[in-house]
Each structure stands twice: as C-alpha cells, then as structure tokens.
Amino acid sequence: MENKLIGIVQGSTLLITAILLTATIACKKAASDSTTGTTTTTIGTGVPDIYKKIYGATSITTDGTYITIKATSLPDHKSPYYKGTQWAATLYEAYNGTNPLWSQNPNSIAENDVTYKIPLNPTVASTHSATPLGPMGVALNGVPIFNQYAAGGAALTGEVNSFDEYDGHPQQSGMYHYHAEPYYLTTKNGESSLIGFLLDGFPVYGPMENGKTLTNADLDVYHGHTSATADYPNGIYHYHITSAAPYINGNGFYGTAGTVSQ
Ligand SMILES: [Zn+2]
Numbered sequence: 347m348e349n350k351l352i353g354i355v356q357g358s359t360l361l362i363t364a365i366l367l368t369a370t371i372a373c374k375k376a377a378s379d380s381t382t383g384t385t386t387t388t389i390g391t392g393v394p395d396i397y398k399k400i401y402g403a404t405s406i407t408t409d410g411t412y413i414t415i416k417a418t419s420l421p422d423h424k425s426p427y428y429k430g431t432q433w434a435a436t437l438y439e440a441y442n443g444t445n446p447l448w449s450q451n452p453n454s455i456a457e458n459d460v461t462y463k464i465p466l467n468p469t470v471a472s473t474h475s476a477t478p479l480g481p482m483g484v485a486l487n488g489v490p491i492f493n494q495y496a497a498g499g500a501a502l503t504g505e506v507n508s509f510d511e512y513d514g515h516p517q518q519s520g521m522y523h524y525h526a527e528p529y530y531l532t533t534k535n536g537e538s539s540l541i542g543f544l545l546d547g548f549p550v551y552g553p554m555e556n557g558k559t560l561t562n563a564d565l566d567v568y569h570g571h572t573s574a575t576a577d578y579p580n581g582i583y584h585y586h587i588t589s590a591a592p593y594i595n596g597n598g599f600y601g602t603a604g605t606v607s608q
C-alpha cells in the first residue's frame with residue numbers, strides 16, 4: 347500500500363516535470379533571441395510548405411481558410427537603426443550604403459508584434475481596396491512591408507534618404523519596415539526570389555524574372571501579373587518589386603485582403 351502510494355507520488359512528480367519541461371520548450375520556441383534577433387518559428391499543422399519560407403515569423407498557423415503569421419518586425423540583418431538598442435552589440439553597424447544623401451531618422455528599432463491573417467487561397471477582388479498605411483504585407487524575415495506612401499499619404503521623396511543599406515527604416519514606434527526592395531533578401535536568395543506576401547495572400551517577388559529586370563511598364567496597375575513562378579509552377583498572380591515608385595504595390599490590392607493587427 348505504502349509502496350503503491352510512493353509510486354503514484356513519483357508518477358505525478360514525473361508528470362509535472364514533463365509538463366513544466368514542455369512549457370519551457372514551448373516558450374523558448376516562440377521567443378526571439380534577445381541579443382542576435384534570430385527567431386525560431388513554431389509551425390502549426392496543415393501549413394503549406396510555401397509559407398514555411400517565412401523564417402522570421404514566431405508562429406505560422408492555419409485554420410484552413412486563413413494563414414496566421416505572427417512576427418516581431420525585428421530585422422535579422424544589421425542596421426544603423428539598431429544603435430543604442432539591446433541588440434546593438436551584434437546587430438548595429440554604421441551606414442555603409444551608397445546613397446550620398448543618406449540621413450538617419452531619429453527612430454531606433456524596437457520589437458513590434460504584428461499578426462497577419464492572409465487568405466490561404468487568395469482570390470481576385472471585385473473591388474480593389476487601397477493598401478493601408480502601416481503593414482500591408484510581410485517579408486520572409488518577418489519585417490513588415492509598407493506601401494509607397496509616407497504618413498498622411500505623402501510621397502516617399504524625402505523618406506527614401508533615411509532607408510539604410512538594406513532599404514528599410516523604423517517609424518516612430520521603432521517598427522522597422524521596407525517600402526522597396528529588401529536588399530538583404532535579394533542578395534541572399536536572388537533577384538528573382540520570393541520576398542514575402544501581401545495581405546491579400548498573393549506573393550511578392552524580386553525585380554527579376556527569367557533573367558530580365560522588370561519595370562513598372564511590365565506590370566498592371568496593382569504592380570503584378572499572372573505567370574508561373576518557381577514556387578507556383580501552375581501559375582499565380584504575383585507582385586514584383588521594381589526600382590522606381592511605387593516599388594511594390596500600385597493602385598491597391600489585387601485580391602481580397604485579410605487583416606493585420608498589432
Ligand atoms: Zn517608412
């Protein structure tokens with residue numbers, strides 16, 4: 347009897363230890379490293395392989411209708427905007443780009459948690475809604491993609507000079523973002539590679555296709571076209587980044603947009 351009781355107590359202790367251990371592992375999985383900015387992504391069941399390319403997300407899940415992507419918005423590459431932050435030791439570097447008019451804005455990079463809910467099966471919209479200010483999509487490294495406008499819908503004319511060597515910058519709350527080609531991703535993966543997704547679920551590709559650098563004239567008013575891509579051999583509508591404004595998106599979403607929350 348006494349032995350049996352000890353057995354039960356030991357069993358429960360083991361169970362509690364196992365639960366605690368699982369909880370600790372789960373926490374670690376979802377967290378981004380506080381010094382290097384590297385992230386481990388938790389991927390839910392049923393998530394198609396293409397979305398697993400979003401390596402900068404903290405989690406990617408699906409309910410069968412939407413893909414939900416959570417990210418911290420922290421870039422995994424160096425930036426002058428990491429100056430004075432908790433990540434500065436490993437991620438700060440002085441501006442080393444080529445823009446002679448470079449002018450650092452007063453903001454510093456901070457964690458900004460964003461949840462993107464995008465359609466699993468994107469569809470063309472009957473009415474094309476305008477893209478919002480703030481995140482209109484997410485890049486593979488978890489950095490938000492913004493549209494071609496500055497606050498108040500103004501042109502980016504002045505703001506472009508505050509883009510760092512990787513073509514991004516933080517706004518007032520420290521949310522780092524790209525309005526144009528994320529050079530870190532296109533250097534690493536190629537100029538014709540997948541860059542990310544807009545909120546309507548349609549993918550965004552770099553400026554090259556079949557060995558040709560595309561211009562705005564090659565694209566429709568939403569800044570895309572339909573053709574086969576390396577990831578979608580059967581063809582899909584997709585956006586392309588170009589070197590001239592509007593850079594990533596034109597006159598609003600091609601498809602029916604999902605939602606974004608912060
Ligand atoms: Zn901006």
Ligand SMILES: [Zn+2]
Nearest residue numbers: 555573584586
């Ligand atoms: Zn294309």
